[in-house]
Amino acid sequence: MQQPEGKALTGYPLEEETNAGSYRPGQPFELHINIRGHGNAVHNVTCHVDAQGRVSFEGIKERGSAIK
Numbered sequence: 001m002q003q004p005e006g007k008a009l010t011g012y013p014l015e016e017e018t019n020a021g022s023y024r025p026g027q028p029f030e031l032h033i034n035i036r037g038h039g040n041a042v043h044n045v046t047c048h049v050d051a052q053g054r055v056s057f058e059g060i061k062e063r064g065s066a067i068k
Contacts, residue, residue: 026051032067 017034033045044067046058 023049025053031055034067 029049
């Protein structure tokens, strides 16, 4: 991951939350990974999993709260 300025997110205490436990094989799924970075920053990573289990990356947004 990169910060908005293009610098790598290194040296920060990262804490991850995800909805991966709700995934059911054979079903399309929108995967959310919330990474808490420096300060109050929350980086929301969104991916899509198709019925065959292939994952495609949707994007990363920086917000103040997690996506559930």
